[in-house]
Amino acid sequence: MQIAILGTGPVGRALGRAFSAIGHGVVIGTRDPEQTKQREEWAGLDLPLAAYQDLDADAFINATNGQESLAALRAVGDALNGKVVIDTSNALDFSHGFPPSLFVSNTDSLAERLQRALPEARLVKMFNTMNNQVMGNPRVLGVDSTIFVAGDDVTARQTAASLAADLGWADVFDLGDLTAARGLEMFLPLWVRIFGQLGRAEFNIKVVR
């Protein structure tokens, strides 16, 4: 499958490497490809870059910072129509110090905001509850843990779940419609505290049932 990943940060790079390594076609979207190529963290990374407005793919992954996600998706534009758009972003706001708060939560979510802004895209919330080192390589933890999917389109959720399975995720938990993204995004403050106490990001939760 041809996958376009929006965002050149750690999440975009990790997912780009992971999907490319298992044989999917990957292109990374960014505002300014020439500028991105000159960045230190891009050295040695063999992934094609394209400007947001030039992207086309079977599925898209939003791996931008939550504050920038709406602008990035809008820059891609009509190419998103009808496509599965996996949203990995979080609404973390560190501007008031630690612990971080969320800039949208409780009665709404970042994913729902993005879906409302792009009604023709088939948004699926996935990957946002774990660090990028775990997303593309679930086996790094030694034992199975859980990845969640939520979205209004059931076939889009199935496509996202299938992509997760391609990466080795054995426990893909379907939470139903996109209002479940509230719970997935509101997990982040707990994630941040677990991270703080462990002192490392290689962890995840497993739904024991």
Place this chain on the structure above:
Amino acid sequence: MQIAILGTGPVGRALGRAFSAIGHGVVIGTRDPEQTKQREEWAGLDLPLAAYQDLDADAFINATNGQESLAALRAVGDALNGKVVIDTSNALDFSHGFPPSLFVSNTDSLAERLQRALPEARLVKMFNTMNNQVMGNPRVLGVDSTIFVAGDDVTARQTAASLAADLGWADVFDLGDLTAARGLEMFLPLWVRIFGQLGRAEFNIKVVR
């Protein structure tokens, strides 16, 4: 240890039975003991009842509905001073339908509100991330899962962790100060969605690390 549990609902009854069964002294606090004794769900339950204002114990557990917790703790009053007070409550608000929202979250938490109202109590958030059927009987799930503690007083966290261990909890995760209660309470919307999809409450999360 003598434990006073505030609240006669499913959480209070389950924790009362569980702590009593392993040899702790348990008394259940309620507004009106005579009225509680006449309630159908109290039949056959061999646990002593006392009015909130008559409670005294080594440790207290708030098992009241989140909306009523502040009034219940205030009714207990000075007996809480210096004591470990384990807060199991959640800020769930179902008044606007499904999915529920939280009536306090993100930059504050119910536990922090209670601690501010009762500065002499040594508040610890624990038990709020799971159903009452799991709290007192973690082995019901077959494999280990995680229980969290958060609170400003480290010895109070240790006391709470020790009480959890008494019940069979093998993975007690210390999250540090009480601001971590935000994350623990904000986990509830995800809990509710997992519950909805599984169709049963006997589940919990494990921090895989």
